[in-house]
Amino acid sequence: MANKVRFGLVGCGGIGAVHAKAIALVDEAELVAVCDVDLARAQKLAEEHGAAHVFPDVKSLLDAIALDAVTIATDHKQHFAPAMAAMARRVHTIIEKPITVSLEEAHKLLEAARANDVKLGGVFQRRFFSSRTAYACGDRR
Numbered sequence: 001m002a003n004k005v006r007f008g009l010v011g012c013g014g015i016g017a018v019h020a021k022a023i024a025l026v027d028e029a030e031l032v033a034v035c036d037v038d039l040a041r042a043q044k045l046a047e048e049h050g051a052a053h054v055f056p057d058v059k060s061l062l063d064a065i066a067l068d069a070v071t072i073a074t075d076h077k078q079h080f081a082p083a084m085a086a087m088a089r090r091v092h093t094i095i096e097k098p099i100t101v102s103l104e105e106a107h108k109l110l111e112a113a114r115a116n117d118v119k120l121g122g123v124f125q126r127r128f129f130s131s132r133t134a135y136a137c138g139d140r141r
């Protein structure tokens with residue numbers, strides 16, 4: 001496909017690796033850049049998933065690489081700042097649950113999405129599971 005959705009990944013820990021795998025499963029998407037304050041961790045994930053660019057923080061990533069979307073998989077308290085930075089550059093943004101740690105920040109995220117005309121999504125991967133599917137998949141999906 002010529003025009004894939006260009007993803008950046010912020011936070012390359014346990015669930016960041018799951019996000020990288022999920023992006024790889026979608027023909028219309030590609031993981032082009034990753035960042036983590038633990039640069040070695042980011043480099044390892046980039047090698048494993050074929051991401052071409054590695055950065056130690058979200059600002060350097062956003063300064064250097066044109067993205068369509070980011071997915072944020074940092075610790076809870078580190079969701080807000082990268083999400084605001086990405087949306088300020090009109091990059092569609094997915095955030096791991098919880099989207100942030102206060103109602104005030106959550107409202108600011110929604111306002112930023114509206115102001116910059118981008119999509120903002122929180123990860124609730126079971127949203128479309130029936131109760132039977134959830135039971136069959138157990139806690140590991």
Ligand SMILES: NC(=O)c1ccc[n+]([C@@H]2O[C@H](COP(=O)([O-])OP(=O)(O)OC[C@H]3O[C@@H](n4cnc5c(N)ncnc54)[C@H](O)[C@@H]3O)[C@@H](O)[C@H]2O)c1
Nearest residue numbers: 011012013014015016036037038073074075076078096097
């Ligand atoms: N949806 C789910 O089922 C599910 C499952 C597990 C975790 N989560 C969520 O995912 C998030 C991450 O959890 P985890 O278990 O992967 O944690 P983790 O500690 O394994 O990974 C977090 C990574 O973010 C990096 N990081 C922290 N601050 C950063 C910053 N400012 N910029 C760049 N990188 C930064 C850390 O160095 C670390 O590598 C949490 O919010 C958690 O609630 C969701």
